[in-house]
Amino acid sequence: MSQEFFPGISKIAFGGPKSRNPLEFKHYNDDELVGGKTMRDHLRFSVVYWHTFSNPLGDPFGAGTAVRPWEDGTNSVANAQRRARMAFEFISKLGAPYYAFHDRDVSPEGKNLTESHKNFDEVAKVLKEEQQRTGIKLLWGTANLFTHPRYNQGASTSPNVEVFAMAASQVKKAMEVTHDLGGEGYTFWGGREGYQTMLNTNMKRELDHLARFLHMAVDYKKAIGFTGQFYIEPKPKEPTKHQYDSDAAACLNFLRTYDLMDHFKLNLETNHATLAGHEMLHELTVAVDSGALGSIDANTGDPMLGWDTDQFPTDIYLTTHCMRKILEMGGFTTGGVNFDAKVRRESFEPIDLFYSHIGGMDAFARGLKIAHAIQTDGRLADFVSARYSSWDGELGQQIESGQAGFADIEKLMIAKGDSAPIGSGRQEMLENLINEFI
Ligand code: XLS
Ligand code: NI
Ligand code: NI
Numbered sequence: 001m002s003q004e005f006f007p008g009i010s011k012i013a014f015g016g017p018k019s020r021n022p023l024e025f026k027h028y029n030d031d032e033l034v035g036g037k038t039m040r041d042h043l044r045f046s047v048v049y050w051h052t053f054s055n056p057l058g059d060p061f062g063a064g065t066a067v068r069p070w071e072d073g074t075n076s077v078a079n080a081q082r083r084a085r086m087a088f089e090f091i092s093k094l095g096a097p098y099y100a101f102h103d104r105d106v107s108p109e110g111k112n113l114t115e116s117h118k119n120f121d122e123v124a125k126v127l128k129e130e131q132q133r134t135g136i137k138l139l140w141g142t143a144n145l146f147t148h149p150r151y152n153q154g155a156s157t158s159p160n161v162e163v164f165a166m167a168a169s170q171v172k173k174a175m176e177v178t179h180d181l182g183g184e185g186y187t188f189w190g191g192r193e194g195y196q197t198m199l200n201t202n203m204k205r206e207l208d209h210l211a212r213f214l215h216m217a218v219d220y221k222k223a224i225g226f227t228g229q230f231y232i233e234p235k236p237k238e239p240t241k242h243q244y245d246s247d248a249a250a251c252l253n254f255l256r257t258y259d260l261m262d263h264f265k266l267n268l269e270t271n272h273a274t275l276a277g278h279e280m281l282h283e284l285t286v287a288v289d290s291g292a293l294g295s296i297d298a299n300t301g302d303p304m305l306g307w308d309t310d311q312f313p314t315d316i317y318l319t320t321h322c323m324r325k326i327l328e329m330g331g332f333t334t335g336g337v338n339f340d341a342k343v344r345r346e347s348f349e350p351i352d353l354f355y356s357h358i359g360g361m362d363a364f365a366r367g368l369k370i371a372h373a374i375q376t377d378g379r380l381a382d383f384v385s386a387r388y389s390s391w392d393g394e395l396g397q398q399i400e401s402g403q404a405g406f407a408d409i410e411k412l413m414i415a416k417g418d419s420a421p422i423g424s425g426r427q428e429m430l431e432n433l434i435n436e437f438i
Contacts, residue, residue, distance in 0.1 A: 003070075005090070006350060009023065009093055009351070011095060013025070023354060026362050037331070042332075044139070045336060045364070046097075046098035047090070047100075049105045051339075056068075057342070057345045065345050065346070077122050080106060084106065084130060088130035094358070096136070096357070097336075098136065098184075098338070099137075099139065100338055101141055103142075103143045103170060103173065103174045103177070104143075107119040113166070113170075138184065140231065141178030141187075146239065152192070154240075155191070156193060157193045157194070159206075164213065168213065171213075175217065175220060175221065179224055184229065188214065192243075195240060195241065207244060214230075214260055218263045229335070231264065232251050232267070233245070234250065234266065234268065234273075235275065235276075237275060238308050247286075248287050251266055252292060267338075270298065270313065274300075275308060280318060284296075285325065288328060295338060296335065297340035298313050298341065299340050300313045300315060310340060310342050311342075313364070317438070319364045319368075321371075322367060323371035327372060339357060370438060380434075395409070
């Protein structure tokens with residue numbers, strides 16, 4: 001490596017809970033075993049290219065503030081290649097095993113498809129070299145189908161067929177590059193797949209097109225021999241007023257309606273869950289219950305702000321509940337904890353990229369340890385199964401198995417007498433139980 005981009009910062013070490021060094025991990029100790037598996041394998045941390053390496057930190061009211069000495073201010077391939085070297089130095093020093101990208105955050109858009117594809121290939125060459133040099137792997141790739149003006153009314157749900165076709169070509173190429181880089185997954189986030197006003201929208205036709213698009217992707221995946229996992233990432237709004245993949249339940253309904261369930265899992269993002277009016281725990285539960293949780297985009301919103309602020313997760317309750325669900329499903333297979341999070345506009349120095357990721361990784365490492373302790377303790381799970389234990393009796397079994405109908409049940413209850421009083425839900429006691437471990 002010729003140029004060093006983060007001089008003075010060495011590989012982030014585990015300092016332990018007593019460390020007061022902001023450039024050391026207090027809890028994330030990659031080789032440490034939790035329930036027989038290393039933290040590295042449980043958490044499968046991933047750094048996102050778009051927020052960490054390509055985001056100038058602007059907001060709707062002000063220009064970008066990010067100080068990034070390696071940027072030369074051009075949108076050239078050479079600049080993108082240098083940025084790729086910088087990205088891998090950062091991820092290696094941080095010690096995360098994975099990264100994720102959109103086509104357009106790694107390479108500049110050209111003046112037409114051919115040139116854009118060529119630019120992508122030239123940067124992908126460097127990505128491949130750096131992957132081989134560092135051992136860092138691609139968690140998933142994706143295509144940016146929301147920034148270019150042509151996508152202002154959607155990509156695969158555009159009213160214009162040629163826009164659909166452009167989006168298809170972009171996804172085709174992004175799948176090829178992801179496959180070539182050994183990507184373990186590919187994500188579809190419906191950036192503008194929704195509507196701004198129902199007055200001009202044929203919702204049925206748009207949803208049919210979205211489904212056709214995804215079926216084409218499934219076919220192409222087979223054609224090129226790509227075996228990575230496909231993900232759909234729900235989000236209810238922003239940039240559009242309503243996005244079709246609004247939450248986990250809406251995505252599952254869409255996938256089932258269009259016979260796509262076998263080909264997709266969900267990539268759930270905390271800030272998207274809260275925008276949808278759900279807790280992340282709700283979204284995770286919906287997905288796990290359908291065998292469809294694939295990966296998570298780890299971040300958080302701000303309760304005082306109503307948009308996708310994509311902040312780094314530092315709340316131990318949040319990370320605990322995420323890890324409880326992930327442990328409950330038996331851990332990630334293809335997915336991971338992907339930091340779809342950005343430093344604040346006010347945190348514009350390169351070193352802030354380290355502080356933010358170290359904090360997020362530590363918060364998840366603690367969440368993992370706490371979740372494992374809660375699981376091993378068993379009282380929470382025991383309480384929940386005891387709460388439903390009446391269903392294990394004769395009446396419950398007859399109902400659950402479908403043997404009994406309304407008339408049978410009524411007969412039984414008349415003979416038995418009115419139902420027995422139900423036990424307390426014990427919410428506060430359970431909240432205290434969680435606190436015992438935090
Ligand atoms: C935006 C999404 C996006 C996806 C990838 O809100 O979270 O970053 O994760 O396209
Ligand atoms: Ni995301
Ligand atoms: Ni988001």
